[in-house]
Amino acid sequence: MDVLVGYATAHGSTREIACRLGGRLAKYGHTVDVRAMERVERPDTYQVFVLGSAVHGMAWLPEAQDFVRRNHRLLGVRPVWLFSVGMPGALRGPWKRLADREAPVILKNLPQLPPFRGHRLLSGVIARDQLSRGGRLRFRLMGCRYGDFRDWAAIEEWADRIALDLAPCDSRPPGG
Ligand SMILES: Cc1cc2nc3c(=O)[nH]c(=O)nc-3n(C[C@H](O)[C@H](O)[C@H](O)COP(=O)(O)O)c2cc1C
DSSP, rough: EEEEEEOOOOOHHHHHHHHHHHHHHTTTOOEEEEEGGGGOOOOOGGGGGEEEEETEEEEEEEHHHHHHTTHHHHHSOEEEEEEEEGGGGGGGGGEEEHHHHHHHHHHHTTTTTOOSSEEEEEOEOOOOOOOOOHHHHHHHHHTTOOOOOOOOHHEEEEEEHHHHHHTTOOOOOTTT
């Protein structure tokens, strides 16, 4: 199938996750286009959508929200998976519970949320120089850690699940 893995990123980690998802889906025989959402010219040419954005202020980036808004009709009649890239991995102690609460808020903040088959809130990369002074202070007060928290095995496993859902009878593990 023709799959779009569409992403929106501020600092690059979401693009790399999109590339890993796309590469994994391609191993199942799908034709995959990994592309920034604002650079998608003919959305109607894709049969499947895997869309993800970096999360700022518990919401997708504006260009990702625009894409969903502009294409809500099309997305309503195609299989859609969503992923959000935030910082659950950076949270420690009691703050970890915030991650469970954040996923539904991110979805609620999406305009015209299309029907979707799955949503994952994934951990990305958080670096000191990405935050404002106030942001750094809040980050420190919450006891968060800077770092690359991407779980590549979990990301690939999610791509495997998507592939399985798309073709339950034909799916074989990559290399199998
Ligand atoms: C200004 C700013 C605001 C952020 N707000 C959130 C947030 O509300 N929730 C969250 O889970 N992560 C938040 N993050 C963490 C990012 O989503 C995370 O670093 C992600 O990996 C960024 O993806 P990117 O590298 O593709 O831009 C924020 C990061 C920045 C720089």
